[in-house]
Structures are given as C-alpha cells and as structure tokens.
Amino acid sequence: MAGRWFDGNHFTLLENGEAFYPCVFQRIADARKEVVLETFILFEDKVGLALHEVLVAAARRGVQVDVTIDGWGSPDLSPQFIAGLREAGVRLHVFDPGPRPFGLRPKLLRRMHRKIVVVDGEIAFVGGINYSADHLADYGPEAKQDYAVEIRGPVVAEIHRFVHANLTAGSRHGEHRRFWRWRRQVRHAAHELPHAGTARAMLVSRDNSFHTTDIERQYRLAIRLARHRIVIANAYFFPGYRLIRDLRRAARRGVDVRLILQGQPDMPIVKTAASALYSHLVKAGVRIYEYCERPLHGKVALADDEWSTVGSSNLDPLSLSLNLEANVIIRDRAFNAHLHERLDHLVRHSCKQIQAEELEASGGFVHVLRSFLAFHLVRLYPSLVSWLPRHRPRLADPAVLAHAYAHRDGR
Structure with missing residues (x-):
C-alpha cells in the first residue's frame, strides 16, 4: 500500500x-x-x-x-x-x-x-x-x-x-x-x-499482491532526490541492485551517504551478507559504520532535512520481496533533526567506520569472488523470489x- x-x-x-x-x-x-x-x-x-x-x-x-x-x-x-x-x-x-x-x-x-x-x-x-x-x-x-x-x-x-x-x-x-x-x-x-x-x-506497506515494491520505491525516491545527506540505519542490509545503484550514484554526486549496519549481529550470516557489498559501496564514497555496542534491530532512515521513515521493513530480500511490512514516511524538519541527532549519537559513540584500506587489506581471490557473487545476486533476487509460492495466508x-x-x- x-x-x-x-x-x-x-x-x-x-x-x-x-x-x-x-x-x-x-x-x-x-x-x-x-x-x-x-x-x-x-x-x-x-x-x-x-x-x-x-x-x-x-x-x-x-x-x-x-x-x-x-x-x-x-x-x-x-x-x-x-x-x-x-x-x-x-x-x-x-x-x-x-x-x-x-x-x-x-x-x-x-x-x-x-x-x-x-x-x-x-x-x-x-x-x-x-x-x-x-x-x-x-x-x-x-x-x-x-x-x-x-x-x-x-x-x-x-x-x-x-x-x-x-x-x-x-x-x-x-x-x-x-x-x-x-x-x-x-x-x-x-x-x-x-x-x-x-x-x-503517509503509511506505506508491502504485500504479495498489489504493493510488492512500495516501500523500496519510497526509499529509492528519497535517495534519488537527496541533495546533501542520507542516513540509513538498518539491521538486515542486502537490498536489490537498483537501491545499491542509487546509493552509489548519490555518493558520487556529492551526497553524504551513511549506512549504520550491524557490527554485533544477532545472526552472523547478516554481517557476512552485508559485508560482501562493502567494497562496491565504499569505492563509490558511501560511508559505512558498524554498530558494535549490541545487535542493531532498527529500520529507520532520513534524507536531507525533512524526509524520514520508521517502520518494520529491513532492506533485505525477506522484507523487500517476501514479508508483509509497514513503514510511515514523515516529512517534518523537527522530527528529521531529532532522528539525525540520535543516529549521529550512535555513530560517534558506538560505531566503527569501515575504511577502504581495511577492505583492500582483506582482499584476495576469495574475497573478490565473494564480493562479485554477492553484487550480482542482488541483481537477480527479485526475479528469483517471484518463483517462490504465494500461498494465501489465513488468520486463525x-x-x-x-x-x-x-x-x-x-x-
């Protein structure tokens, strides 16, 4: 919706x-x-x-x-x-x-x-x-x-x-x-x-019938229109190719793009999946911070000085292509400023920034291969998950x- x-x-x-x-x-x-x-x-x-x-x-x-x-x-x-x-x-x-x-x-x-x-x-x-x-x-x-x-x-x-x-x-x-x-x-x-x-x-939701990409579309619209800053704090980060491309393009045109992701994940595979995309993003100028104090479960974002979103949707295949989700999109300067202050507090006190030098030092054939496969998987997964069964759910x-x-x- x-x-x-x-x-x-x-x-x-x-x-x-x-x-x-x-x-x-x-x-x-x-x-x-x-x-x-x-x-x-x-x-x-x-x-x-x-x-x-x-x-x-x-x-x-x-x-x-x-x-x-x-x-x-x-x-x-x-x-x-x-x-x-x-x-x-x-x-x-x-x-x-x-x-x-x-x-x-x-x-x-x-x-x-x-x-x-x-x-x-x-x-x-x-x-x-x-x-x-x-x-x-x-x-x-x-x-x-x-x-x-x-x-x-x-x-x-x-x-x-x-x-x-x-x-x-x-x-x-x-x-x-x-x-x-x-x-x-x-x-x-x-x-x-x-x-x-x-x-x-505005309330925006994702279902498996008529609103399959509405939340992702709102994220992409905000990223494409951003002029000076984007901050995304998301627990499970493995979005589709188009959203990754929009983030890279935003960073290359001078927008300060910051991702706050899990450094102490509740499921280790979460960090493995997200880190496979780090090289593609950091090379384009995206700043990545891993929250290391405890598991990050948030699903919030802001763009420039007015746009914000809070909700249940992660930026991963489950939330963007399978689960039923709901977010609110908020256009309000005061709320945007408050959310930015709280996320900036995380960055300054509880996060570690991923440096390009670290990614290069961890390079090697296996790392390059994993990064290559991950990057192209995000291009394919929307069409792949469309083949999964869409049974009609019921309420007992x-x-x-x-x-x-x-x-x-x-x-």
Missing part, C-alpha cells in the same frame, strides 16, 4: 523498549473503545506478560481488543497465556499458524512482520520493536537497539483503516460488505481527526489456535 499524504500530524520517536513499552502500555490502559495490535513476535516473558495484563484489563472493561501475531515469529505461547486472553474477550488472530508436519515450518517465508498498534482510532504506533525482553537494556549484551514512533493526527485514521482491512482479509462475502461500508466511514473520519502537529505523513480464530497449541504441547 502506497497511501496518500496527510497533513497536521505529530510524531514522537521512541528508542528501544525502555521508551516504547511504557508508552504503549499506558495508551492501552487508557483505551476507551478499541485496541488493534499487530506484531511479529510476542514472547511469554516479562514484556509479553505485561502486555497480556494490560490487554486483559482493557478487554474486561469493555474495550474491543484485536491482537494479530505471526505463527512463525510467536510459536511458543502457552495454552494458559492464550486462554487468559480469550476468557477476557481478547480476539487473538494468528497469521499462518501451521500446520507443521514432522515439526517443520513449510510456510516459513512470506511472514507477517508488521508492528502496529492503534488505540481508539486516535493514537497509533509503528516501528520495529517486538514484544520481547530482548528489547530492554537489562537483557544484557544481546539487547536490541531499535526504534518506533507514536503518532497523532489525521494519518492515524488511515493506519486504523489498514489494520481493520488486515483483520477482514479472507473473510466471507457478507463480512466484506460490512467492511466496505465501514471503510467509507473511516475515510470520511480521516478528515475529522484534528491536526496534532506540523508533520506531513482463537478456538482453532488454542486447540493447535494444546495438541502441539500434548495437553
């Missing part, structure tokens, strides 16, 4: 779980009518249990609560955890929950990777932070560095419409008719939400889900 622009919005940057969880939980605690939440990962740890508590409390006081999790990203919720939600009236939905023949996950690809919350149709959250304790600093060296935004203003109605459309996907015809009547109401309501700030904003209802988990656990 590449939506329309909405004026008059306000964005608050939330860095890591320490800022994100208290804010989200408080908004849910204050909800009067409705909470809709989507997340890739929900773990039954101290964060997941805290979310469980506020969702149950909201449902018990009459708030309509819909929670969608991914069946692969959140595979180990106990029957008791699920039953507690159901008994309170929370409607739990699971994106492609199975089946799992012989314990395998045949539908591993094309996951629901979005992280969105909408409360009362008035406040929204979009970003990359899941509901798990590894987004908190006290988790230790493996705690993730990540970002989300709290949103107020007219664009929230568009996000509200989007999450409800996801809930009705695959429903019966009668439900679709009710949805289309409701959608017209929400479109009208989008003009009635009061302005909350100065930001112009709570009863089916509880039965599936109980059967899996032998209960």
Whole structure:
C-alpha cells in the first residue's frame, strides 16, 4: 500500500523498549473503545506478560481488543497465556499458524512482520520493536537497539483503516460488505481527526499482491532526490541492485551517504551478507559504520532535512520481496533533526567506520569472488523470489489456535 499524504500530524520517536513499552502500555490502559495490535513476535516473558495484563484489563472493561501475531515469529505461547486472553474477550488472530508436519515450518517465508498498534482510532504506533525482553537494556549484551514512533493526527485514521482491512482479509462475502461500508466511514473520519502537529505523513506497506515494491520505491525516491545527506540505519542490509545503484550514484554526486549496519549481529550470516557489498559501496564514497555496542534491530532512515521513515521493513530480500511490512514516511524538519541527532549519537559513540584500506587489506581471490557473487545476486533476487509460492495466508480464530497449541504441547 502506497497511501496518500496527510497533513497536521505529530510524531514522537521512541528508542528501544525502555521508551516504547511504557508508552504503549499506558495508551492501552487508557483505551476507551478499541485496541488493534499487530506484531511479529510476542514472547511469554516479562514484556509479553505485561502486555497480556494490560490487554486483559482493557478487554474486561469493555474495550474491543484485536491482537494479530505471526505463527512463525510467536510459536511458543502457552495454552494458559492464550486462554487468559480469550476468557477476557481478547480476539487473538494468528497469521499462518501451521500446520507443521514432522515439526517443520513449510510456510516459513512470506511472514507477517508488521508492528502496529492503534488505540481508539486516535493514537497509533509503528516501528520495529517486538514484544520481547530482548528489547530492554537489562537483557544484557544481546539487547536490541531499535526504534518506533507514536503518532497523532489525521494519518492515524488511515493506519486504523489498514489494520481493520488486515483483520477482514479472507473473510466471507457478507463480512466484506460490512467492511466496505465501514471503510467509507473511516475515510470520511480521516478528515475529522484534528491536526496534532506540523508533520506531513503517509503509511506505506508491502504485500504479495498489489504493493510488492512500495516501500523500496519510497526509499529509492528519497535517495534519488537527496541533495546533501542520507542516513540509513538498518539491521538486515542486502537490498536489490537498483537501491545499491542509487546509493552509489548519490555518493558520487556529492551526497553524504551513511549506512549504520550491524557490527554485533544477532545472526552472523547478516554481517557476512552485508559485508560482501562493502567494497562496491565504499569505492563509490558511501560511508559505512558498524554498530558494535549490541545487535542493531532498527529500520529507520532520513534524507536531507525533512524526509524520514520508521517502520518494520529491513532492506533485505525477506522484507523487500517476501514479508508483509509497514513503514510511515514523515516529512517534518523537527522530527528529521531529532532522528539525525540520535543516529549521529550512535555513530560517534558506538560505531566503527569501515575504511577502504581495511577492505583492500582483506582482499584476495576469495574475497573478490565473494564480493562479485554477492553484487550480482542482488541483481537477480527479485526475479528469483517471484518463483517462490504465494500461498494465501489465513488468520486463525482463537478456538482453532488454542486447540493447535494444546495438541502441539500434548495437553
């Protein structure tokens, strides 16, 4: 989905779980009518249990609560955890929950990777932070560095419409008719939400039907139009050939292009894949910084003094060609400046710059061959992944889900 622009919005940057969880939980605690939440990962740890508590409390006081999790990203919720939600009236939905023949996950690809919350149709959250304790600093060296935004203003109605459309996907015809009547109401309501700030904003998503390249297209447009700076902080960096080409061209025309990538990755293959592209980028003038304090999980970027994006989409084959993702595009000088200050803080205090001399010193036939193969793989992968199955995903209802988990656990 590449939506329309909405004026008059306000964005608050939330860095890591320490800022994100208290804010989200408080908004849910204050909800009067409705909470809709989507997340890739929900773990039954101290964060997941805290979310469980506020969702149950909201449902018990009459708030309509819909929670969608991914069946692969959140595979180990106990029957008791699920039953507690159901008994309170929370409607739990699971994106492609199975089946799992012989314990395998045949539908591993094309996951629901979005992280969105909408409360009362008035406040929204979009970003990359899941509901798990590894987004908190006290988790230790493996705690993730990540970002989300709290949103107020007219664009929230568009996000509200989007999450409800996801809930009705695959429903019966009668439900679709009710949805289309409701959608017209929400479109009208989008003009009635009061302005909350100065930001112009757009929700942009990626799916496997009609919006397969929308997020990548917004990145490429911002890179091509940039005049003096581009900063991209992305956890999993292995983008397509066209985006790599745009970054190289931007650097060659004098734009200060900076990439902040993982130096302490949660999966070693992430760094291996990204580093195979370093030579091509550094030779063109792109500055690459590896964040070495802890695993980087962020998916944020900015261009010049106004354009920014925050969301769930990485710049790798999974996010750009397979997963269901959602980002917000923000045009606001104040937000851009604040995001730039926070990313610059990472660069100055927690990053190591990759130097051209180091890349040359690590050269050799194997390095050159690996770099050559990686560079040409990014040219081919969009066409390669198009051959992968595009099964129609489904949302399981709570009863089916509880039965599936109980059967899996032998209960």
